[in-house]
Every structure is written in structure tokens, then in C-alpha cells.
Amino acid sequence: MNKTVMHELLEINRIESTFPLCSSENLADDHEQSVKVVGILGCGAIANIITNFAAEGKLGVDVNFFYDKDIERAENLASQVDGTVLLSIEDMLDKVDLVIEAASPQAVREVVPTIIGAGVDMIVMSVGALLDNELRERLDKLAKENNAKIYAPSGAIVGIDGIKAASIGKIQSASLVTRKPPRSLGISTDEEKILYEGKAGDAVLKFPMNINVAATLSLACGMEVDVKIIADPAVDRNMHEVHVIGEFGEFKTITENMPCATNPKTSTLAAYAAIRLLKSLNENLKIGT
Numbered sequence: 047m048n049k050t051v052m053h054e055l056l057e058i059n060r061i062e063s064t065f066p067l068c069s070s071e072n073l074a075d076d077h078e079q080s081v082k083v084v085g086i087l088g089c090g091a092i093a094n095i096i097t098n099f100a101a102e103g104k105l106g107v108d109v110n111f112f113y114d115k116d117i118e119r120a121e122n123l124a125s126q127v128d129g130t131v132l133l134s135i136e137d138m139l140d141k142v143d144l145v146i147e148a149a150s151p152q153a154v155r156e157v158v159p160t161i162i163g164a165g166v167d168m169i170v171m172s173v174g175a176l177l178d179n180e181l182r183e184r185l186d187k188l189a190k191e192n193n194a195k196i197y198a199p200s201g202a203i204v205g206i207d208g209i210k211a212a213s214i215g216k217i218q219s220a221s222l223v224t225r226k227p228p229r230s231l232g233i234s235t236d237e238e239k240i241l242y243e244g245k246a247g248d249a250v251l252k253f254p255m256n257i258n259v260a261a262t263l264s265l266a267c268g269m270e271v272d273v274k275i276i277a278d279p280a281v282d283r284n285m286h287e288v289h290v291i292g293e294f295g296e297f298k299t300i301t302e303n304m305p306c307a308t309n310p311k312t313s314t315l316a317a318y319a320a321i322r323l324l325k326s327l328n329e330n331l332k333i334g335t
């Protein structure tokens with residue numbers, strides 16, 4: 047099915063969810079394009095876990111194309127799945143259904159517009175970059191014009207499904223306390239140290255590689271969450287406490303994440319979230335908001 051037809055079906059589906067009696071169930075059933083071939087932008091810790099799953103045949107899609115500004119990293123991952131290393135992201139665009147960005151906020155600014163502009167879907171891991179309103183609106187516009195999708199997985203945090211549902215009503219407050227071993231925050235200290243207290247937008251500017259969860263929460267609920275970042279030598283996991291109060295009631299979540307072996311700043315759950323999202327793109331029964 048071509049993308050224009052799919053876009054029209056999506057529109058029909060959207061309109062009919064407002065007027066549910068006139069159902070286009072059969073048409074809407076296959077409105078989502080299946081994802082078969084995936085490329086990777088950024089071949090570090092997250093990409094490594096995703097590629098391992100692919101190598102074991104557990105991903106359900108082929109991860110065949112790899113790009114990293116450090117070519118050795120791309121070669122290393124490509125060798126695990128007999129994949130191909132590309133020297134530029136442009137070379138990937140006519141070969142893949144979707145690109146997973148697992149690189150950096152800078153890559154989201156510099157490279158993602160090219161990918162979306164070519165009508166290729168994306169999973170973006172460096173979600174912090176999307177708190178930049180100008181960039182997010184530009185990417186959203188490009189995605190609409192080129193019928194591409196941008197997916198931001200729940201990543202290293204739990205509660206994104208709940209906060210999305212909660213945001214249908216009024217949210218009074220949403221806060222995040224992130225507690226990490228000092229080495230995960232790139233510092234050394236023998237005692238607990240509050241490194242940041244304030245709104246998510248500023249936290250993302252000060253800790254761009256560490257605070258994607260604050261960005262994901264903020265984007266999910268449509269308001270900047272209150273963030274506290276603590277370096278704590280007493281913990282050996284990356285911990286996130288979320289507290290949301292709204293019209294729906296109240297919820298609290300605690301996530302204790304195992305750091306990735308190859309990058310302690312990154313949590314294994316973040317890679318698992320991308321893998322799960324990838325799988326869900328080809329599923330007919332989707333669970334969760």
C-alpha cells in the first residue's frame with residue numbers, strides 16, 4: 047500500500063475515533079506499514095544490545111545497516127549479524143524501513159531531519175533533544191510532509207503509559223528524582239550530592255546524555271516535569287522515582303536500573319524498551335497506551 051493511501055486511512059481512523067459508529071475497522075486494520083529492515087545510527091551500548099538480540103534471531107526484524115562516526119564501532123556490530131557498514135547516513139535511506147538513533151542529542155539535530163525528510167521512520171533514543179521546541183516542531187512537520195513516524199520509546203523509565211493516560215485529564219504535578227552512582231554522572235564523590243534541582247528543560251541542557259527520562263516524561267504529559275538529580279555513592283543502579291498527581295488520582299513509580307556493561311550512564315531497560323517498541327510495530331494486538 048502506498049504511503050498516501052495509508053495516510054488517508056489514518057485520517058479516516060482518526061475521524062472515526064471521534065464518531066465510532068461509522069467504523070472502518072477492516073480498512074484501518076493494515077494501516078501501519080510493517081517494518082522488516084532496520085538500520086542503526088550510533089553503534090554504542092544500546093545498539094550493541096539490540097544487535098545481540100538480532101544476532102540471536104530474537105528481534106523479528108533484520109538489522110542490516112550500521113553507521114557510526116567511529117567506523118570501528120560500526121564494523122564491530124555489523125560483524126555480529128553479517129551486516130553492512132555505511133559511510134554516510136544518506137546511503138542507508140533507500141535500504142531500510144526504519145532507523146534507530148542510538149547516538150547523541152547532536153545526531154538528532156544534525157542527522158535526523160535528513161532521515162525523516164526521506165520519509166523513513168525512526169526510533170529516537172536521545173529523547174532529550176526533542177525538548178527543544180523548535181527542533182521538535184521542525185521534525186514533526188517534516189514527518190507529516192513525508193509521511194514518516196518518529197517513535198520515542200519509554201526508555202529507562204516506567205510510568206510513561208500511566209502519565210500519557212493521566213494527561214487526558216488535568217495533571218497538577220509531575221516530578222522525577224534521579225539517583226545515580228557518581229561514575230554514571232561522570233563525577234567522583236564520597237557523599238550524596240544534589241547536582242540539579244529545577245525544570246526538565248534546563249536539566250536536559252546541563253546533563254544531555256543522562257536525563258532522557260526527564261524529557262520522555264515531559265513530552266508524554268505535555269508539561270515540563272520537576273527534576274532532581276542526585277549523585278549517590280551508596281547506590282549501584284540508576285534509580286528513578288516518578289510522582290504524578292492529577293485529576294485521575296496519584297501514582298508513584300520506582301525504577302532501579304542495571305547499567306549497561308559498556309556504558310554505565312545507560313540503563314539496560316532503555317535498550318529493551320527500543321526492542322519492545324520495534325516488536326510492537328509489527329503486532330496487530332497492541333497493549334498499553
Ligand SMILES: NC(=O)c1ccc[n+]([C@@H]2O[C@H](COP(=O)([O-])OP(=O)(O)OC[C@H]3O[C@@H](n4cnc5c(N)ncnc54)[C@H](O)[C@@H]3O)[C@@H](O)[C@H]2O)c1
Pocket residue numbers: 087088089090091092093113114115116119147148149150151152153156157171172173199200201202203254255256258259262308309311312313316
Ligand atoms: N531514552 C532513554 O531512556 C535513554 C537511555 C539511555 C541512553 N539514551 C541515549 O541514547 C543515546 C545512545 O546511548 P548509548 O549508551 O548507546 O551511547 P554510547 O555512547 O554507548 O554510543 C553512542 C554511539 O553513537 C556514536 N555517535 C555519537 N554521535 C554521532 C553522530 N552524530 N553520528 C554518528 N555516530 C554518532 C558514538 O560514536 C557511539 O559509538 C545517547 O544519546 C543516550 O543519552 C536514552
